[in-house]
Amino acid sequence: MALSIEAEQLGKKFGKTAALSAATFRFDGVGAIGYLGPNGAGKTTTLKLLTRLLRPSTGHARINGTDVTARPKEALWDVGAVIESPDPYPQQTGREALQMVGEFRGLSPERLRDQIERYAKLLELPPLERRTGKLSKGQRQRIVLASALISEPQIILLDEPTSGLDPAERVIIRNLLVELKRTRLILMSSHLLPEVTEICDRVIFVNEGKIVAQDTVAGLAGRFKETQIDVEFVAAPAADRLASLTGLASKVEAVGPSRYRLTFDGSDEARTKLLLACQQIGAIRSFASSTLSLEDAYLKLMRPDGQRPT
Amino acid sequence: MTEAVLGDERQLLVAVRYQLQSYLRTYRFFAMVAIVVALGTTIFTLLAYLTNNGTLRIAPDSSAFLAGPAILGFLATIVYFSAALVGGDAISTDFGARTGYYTLVLPIRRRVLLLGRYIAAVLTTFLIALLYYIFAIAMAIYFTGGLPVVGLVESMLVAFLFSAAAVALAFFFSSLVKSPALSILLTVLMFFVILPILTSVVAAIANVEPWFALSYAEASITEPIVPLSHRESGPFGSFQPYLWEGLVIMAAYLVVSLLLSYLIYEFKESTG
Numbered sequence A: 001m002a003l004s005i006e007a008e009q010l011g012k013k014f015g016k017t018a019a020l021s022a023a024t025f026r027f028d029g030v031g032a033i034g035y036l037g038p039n040g041a042g043k044t045t046t047l048k049l050l051t052r053l054l055r056p057s058t059g060h061a062r063i064n065g066t067d068v069t070a071r072p073k074e075a076l077w078d079v080g081a082v083i084e085s086p087d088p089y090p091q092q093t094g095r096e097a098l099q100m101v102g103e104f105r106g107l108s109p110e111r112l113r114d115q116i117e118r119y120a121k122l123l124e125l126p127p128l129e130r131r132t133g134k135l136s137k138g139q140r141q142r143i144v145l146a147s148a149l150i151s152e153p154q155i156i157l158l159d160e161p162t163s164g165l166d167p168a169e170r171v172i173i174r175n176l177l178v179e180l181k182r183t184r185l186i187l188m189s190s191h192l193l194p195e196v197t198e199i200c201d202r203v204i205f206v207n208e209g210k211i212v213a214q215d216t217v218a219g220l221a222g223r224f225k226e227t228q229i230d231v232e233f234v235a236a237p238a239a240d241r242l243a244s245l246t247g248l249a250s251k252v253e254a255v256g257p258s259r260y261r262l263t264f265d266g267s268d269e270a271r272t273k274l275l276l277a278c279q280q281i282g283a284i285r286s287f288a289s290s291t292l293s294l295e296d297a298y299l300k301l302m303r304p305d306g307q308r309p310t
Numbered sequence B: 001m002t003e004a005v006l007g008d009e010r011q012l013l014v015a016v017r018y019q020l021q022s023y024l025r026t027y028r029f030f031a032m033v034a035i036v037v038a039l040g041t042t043i044f045t046l047l048a049y050l051t052n053n054g055t056l057r058i059a060p061d062s063s064a065f066l067a068g069p070a071i072l073g074f075l076a077t078i079v080y081f082s083a084a085l086v087g088g089d090a091i092s093t094d095f096g097a098r099t100g101y102y103t104l105v106l107p108i109r110r111r112v113l114l115l116g117r118y119i120a121a122v123l124t125t126f127l128i129a130l131l132y133y134i135f136a137i138a139m140a141i142y143f144t145g146g147l148p149v150v151g152l153v154e155s156m157l158v159a160f161l162f163s164a165a166a167v168a169l170a171f172f173f174s175s176l177v178k179s180p181a182l183s184i185l186l187t188v189l190m191f192f193v194i195l196p197i198l199t200s201v202v203a204a205i206a207n208v209e210p211w212f213a214l215s216y217a218e219a220s221i222t223e224p225i226v227p228l229s230h231r232e233s234g235p236f237g238s239f240q241p242y243l244w245e246g247l248v249i250m251a252a253y254l255v256v257s258l259l260l261s262y263l264i265y266e267f268k269e270s271t272g
Helices: A043-050 A072-076 A094-104 A109-122 A137-149 A167-180 A193-199 A217-223 A239-246 A268-281 A294-302 B008-023 B027-052 B062-067 B072-087 B092-096 B110-144 B149-176 B180-205 B214-221 B243-267
Strands: A004-014 A017-028 A031-036 A058-063 A079-082 A155-159 A185-189 A202-207 A210-216 A227-233 A251-256 A259-264 A284-291
Touching (some): A004 A043, A004 A185, A017 A043, A017 A058, A017 A202, A017 A210, A031 A043, A031 A193, A043 A058, A043 A185, A058 A072, A094 A137, A094 B008, A109 A137, A137 A167, A167 A185, A193 A294, A210 A294, A268 A284, B027 B072, B062 B110, B062 B149, B072 B110, B092 B149, B092 B180, B110 B149, B110 B243, B180 B214, B214 B243
Parallel strands (some): A031 A185, A079 A155, A155 A185
Antiparallel strands (some): A004 A058, A202 A210, A227 A259, A227 A284, A251 A259
């Protein structure tokens, strides 16, 4: 079956406020898509529309070609979703919470037992005989993630899947997602850009309810490409000596007492000239170049001034 | 995923089973059991004390004894309490707490989830009612030496329908607000304050039969044990429902409340 997640002119209004406006995207096949934007941008609203937790004011949400609002059971049959921070029934044990979901999804008792054991190991689940109401947030989050994956759905929708988890728990989930995206289609919202860079192949940026960009991670970062060099001198050079750099770099900014960031066009020729010019200015302690990351693309798109917050 | 889409009927059975398991583990259920045990034991002890010291003489008529206000007359109150505690937040919990994010993203129709939860809530409420019946039966045998078996079974069936109606009404109130605590409070107020006052006012002051109130139908629970004509007076002036009338009121509450609950649940959104 061809996998697809599709939003067509998808919109949601709460009163007069548009939480999402005419969002349109379509992803087919396998891979992971990061859904990025500031708080209140419309990320969770989109995921809720894709899982029928909300009904759209305009447009359509489709999973594998099936309209989620018109035929939710059929559309969501092959979807595992974790939206917001769900709580299983607090009186249920972890095992019962997983069994309930597995039975709803038609897993045989044998397969269900095997799957629970598999995910207990993969996600290092807490003792499954403990009631979910007694678990920590991170433990509950892993039970919920296991319940979303237990039937091996081909489409996975995750809303900030690692929020509230400790670093070790994040690593477990990140590694699992990297593994899963080889055979599934994953759409995940996140605030953690390094995590998105590591897991996702493609990204959508949403801001104020509107999609402002969508591309591959590399493509989007490249769109805002500027190359920078951080150079550190052994001793702070005199200001007039730095003048020789201005013709080679588009921007020279001090980032420390003897440390400067040079922005240039990224060509090898310019880089060589800059190195030679710096050597003329004074003894160099370090000379390192860096390409702008997804984080920089995010800031360029989301902040009017494109600057990092201080 | 290789599993074929599971039918609604099988998903309903799963929903009932897990919901019932969940209800039977709540502190509220244990509290209701404790209340019923305490109530039954207190009445039993008090009657035994009063009859032993000669203050009270109980006639050897098990039907009249059971239908009396001190025995099965308490049953409706127990059902109301149980229905409010079990069903009062049945729907609001999906939108005011975070359990909805666990269940509503699953490939299950909401009507199946609702019906499963409703059946489990009715069974739980009726279980509490049955516990009180056990005390009533024990008292009837102890104090009168007899038991109107047929009438008692019929009374239990009416009590089951009454439980189903009360739970449906509780479900309706739980669909109206988002906060689980508020919806339980609203249900309790409706059962114990608003409906009884409305019924009394209409019956006693306006002299109109309160056929629209579930609390009016509660007298039908003891009707199979002591038929209407055997009663000296009804709870609200001269008005007392015939058995068929009580059954119709209960059925109407069940159908209308459940239907409204379903419509609200189906279109309600997880905005929190």
